[in-house]
Amino acid sequence: MKFGTDKNETNKRNTLIEKAIRKYADTIYRIAYQYTGNFSDAQDIFQEVALTLVTANPPFEDEHYLRNWICRVTINKCKNLKKYRLLHIFEPLDENVAANVRESDCLSDELLKLPKKYRTVLYLFYFEEFSIEEISNILGINPNTVGSQLRRGRERLRKIIEEGEDNCV
């Protein structure tokens, strides 16, 4: 759906953007959180994705496409943040903020030990219930590679779980 520029259309567009932001807010936030591992980055990414909805003008009428598009944009923003982190030394977190960003509070120990690469694929598959084809489109990688990562991720998670059980004994 492409929009014109008169006032009514701007209002109509505002409504659609607002609806999309509210509907996918938690999805964007969770993907960003499980990728970055902290709430502060997840909040920044949530806002960036929301503003990209304004500038990129995706087809709001196609719910399925919109959801995939939002996930893809969120992952790309996360990757950009990683690039940024590699190139810029960032300031230590304020103590008050840091107290709220213990990722162990919301991610199980097993998932914490899982590399981000596997965590993201497993998350999209098991939590968001995307198909391998959809994950392939979101991450921009071959479906076969998604399948391999899913398998490696599960193997890795299984080993982590088993090691945990051994340690408990």
Add this chain to the structure above:
Amino acid sequence: MYKKYFEKLSDIKVPEKLVEETVMMARDKNEAKGLSDETRRSGYSFRYLGTAALAACLAGVFMLTVFFGADKSSWQGEKKENSFIITANAMEAQNLGVDVSDTVIGAYAGESAGSWAMYENFEKTSEEVPAYFQSYCLNSFNIEGEGIESVTFRANAKGTYFAISPDGYYSSDTLPQTSQAERFTDMSLSNSAYSAEELLTYQDGLSYGEIYCDTFTYHNKDDRDFINLCNKLEFVVEGDSKYPEQAACLKKLWIYEEEIISEKAEGIPSGEKLGNLYLELAEASDELQELVLKDATVDVVVNFSDGSSETKTLLMGLLSGENGKWLTISMK
């Protein structure tokens, strides 16, 4: 059973205040955008229109450049019968800040430029050395020519190989009880000195995977003049701890990753320390890849339908871009 490990994430919700704030920001931005579109449409901003026209011309020139490829022969009209050209994403890479020369035809993002590498530390040996590999999906990698019957790709350096996904290798059915040769119609591995298969049928009924090989042949059964293998071809760089210099890099990767994991597991990572560790990790990764890719080449052999053949050799290397190191493919 794995689903339950993600259940805790259901508790994560965006603070309502942040949602409201973001909706307001989006609304302001949309309204500002609406106004600027209107100004543009009313023709008030001639300067903008001039810039837009110039940008459109430049985009047209860029599209033509991409269409005709980066290989010099395509510009100079040297393409003769039974010849082929190889094009990749050099123009796109240049836009991303990679300083490509005349001979570079493709550049693909590396670890420090935001791509993903796998440090398989869960399989680390007693010497604390992880297995390492990074794969590059060769998007926009094309072979162009008339009368092409088949194309053979051969990775010549140790530690470099391909991950391929032939047709028929990915299906939602159970794995057919047939040999590879019967199953694949578009690729064969007859000349590969090394091959490994990673295809499993999951409990959820899906079969996915890749074949790793140092040589494979693509059979152009549809007589296409333009062969694009972007979704089927990845180039892999793997470290080998048998070589002392590579072993030293692998050890560094292991140490940095362990430090990152323990830093994050403590819950309050120091930004500066974590940033430095990521930088060290990316540098060790680049250093390792430079060692593996030293003098690495890939032969591309095209067999034509009249029985003739032609070989072109590609040099694989690393180049610095704005965002870090990139894998580059150059014509030898």
